[in-house]
Amino acid sequence: MTSASSKLLATTATLILAATGTVAASAPHSGASGASGAGGNNEITVTTSAAKSDFAAGNSKTKAVTPQAGAPAGYCKQPNPMTTAVNRTMDCYHMPIKIDVKRNGRTVGTASFTVWHEIHLNLKSVKWSEKITVSKAALTGSAGGIITTFHPSCGSGCQVRAGGGLASPFTLNGSAHTGSANHTFTVSAGHPRSSHTRYEFDFKKPGYTSGESAYLGSTYRCDDEDRQYGAGCVYPTRISVEKDWTKLSDMANLPGIGDNIRKVQHAGLHIGYPGSTVPLTRATKAQADQNRREVCGPGVHPQPGDIWWTVDPNDDGTKPSCDEYPFAETTQGGNTYNPPNRSIKWVPLKENRQQGGIIRTFFGRYHVLPGDKFYVQAGA
Numbered sequence: 001m002t003s004a005s006s007k008l009l010a011t012t013a014t015l016i017l018a019a020t021g022t023v024a025a026s027a028p029h030s031g032a033s034g035a036s037g038a039g040g041n042n043e044i045t046v047t048t049s050a051a052k053s054d055f056a057a058g059n060s061k062t063k064a065v066t067p068q069a070g071a072p073a074g075y076c077k078q079p080n081p082m083t084t085a086v087n088r089t090m091d092c093y094h095m096p097i098k099i100d101v102k103r104n105g106r107t108v109g110t111a112s113f114t115v116w117h118e119i120h121l122n123l124k125s126v127k128w129s130e131k132i133t134v135s136k137a138a139l140t141g142s143a144g145g146i147i148t149t150f151h152p153s154c155g156s157g158c159q160v161r162a163g164g165g166l167a168s169p170f171t172l173n174g175s176a177h178t179g180s181a182n183h184t185f186t187v188s189a190g191h192p193r194s195s196h197t198r199y200e201f202d203f204k205k206p207g208y209t210s211g212e213s214a215y216l217g218s219t220y221r222c223d224d225e226d227r228q229y230g231a232g233c234v235y236p237t238r239i240s241v242e243k244d245w246t247k248l249s250d251m252a253n254l255p256g257i258g259d260n261i262r263k264v265q266h267a268g269l270h271i272g273y274p275g276s277t278v279p280l281t282r283a284t285k286a287q288a289d290q291n292r293r294e295v296c297g298p299g300v301h302p303q304p305g306d307i308w309w310t311v312d313p314n315d316d317g318t319k320p321s322c323d324e325y326p327f328a329e330t331t332q333g334g335n336t337y338n339p340p341n342r343s344i345k346w347v348p349l350k351e352n353r354q355q356g357g358i359i360r361t362f363f364g365r366y367h368v369l370p371g372d373k374f375y376v377q378a379g380a
Contacts, residue, residue, distance in 0.1 A: 017243065054094065093218075096113075111138070134170075194219055261376060
């Protein structure tokens, strides 16, 4: 995975982060009666490890996902092989948390547990529900009676609320607590929004200052850019494949266009071929128009031998049309590369029209916006 989607960032909020990675409350909680006495200080400190994503993003092979010790049943179950829909919408990660209960600076008890997250964004809606499980807590010493409250939040245009077993405060004990973070995004055409969820857990114990743990999830993006498919949300850094990871694109069956794609993909940099180091990147409309002018502009005409089909004057679809690969709709299009990493081919106009529909459908269905990367599976 990319670093943006595979790492979760710890945040201290109102906490003090010591060099050891231990997080302690920055000030006594008003309800912690008896927390401080003459020469004494009773407190809860919280240590969080680096959160780890367990999702096998970009997995185009039939590779099984490594089971995670202690994970809830069915956690992070992924299709094998991966699909574009799942790759764009699913994430899962876990956060180990340790609480130290300290009396006058001495640890008198510990509570250790793991928070398990499984997220499925929605390609067809700006609402989704994330499953969250707080595992059984391993308690030692005086760590009993820690009351935990879950406070999720997200950025502008996003609302999130805790649900299920995490909607109300609960006590860390030998039982798991399962709930949800229910999200709703607000977007309008022309104004996609990106955000991430902040997961905060507050810990209180009578007689002690309170502690807190907070960390961030992966960045997601919601948009309402396609009239046919409507608003939806994805992880924008995840690479898509048209039509899917193990299925040939419908473009592969267009005689002229399929041949042109394969010609470039099997030479040079293998641009846009699934798994290559140079995926395609959707361009802005202005860049796409410029790319067309550079490669298939008005001054470009068929040369002798370029017409390999029968042109029917009575059939508009058989007129010659200039096809280019990499596509004009990508930042790799135009004159970005020289042959053999780019090529044009004259094809019947109906092929180019079909190709345009295939690309528009792909962009809309999987919310591929300018800057998003993708591959095309055109076959051998």
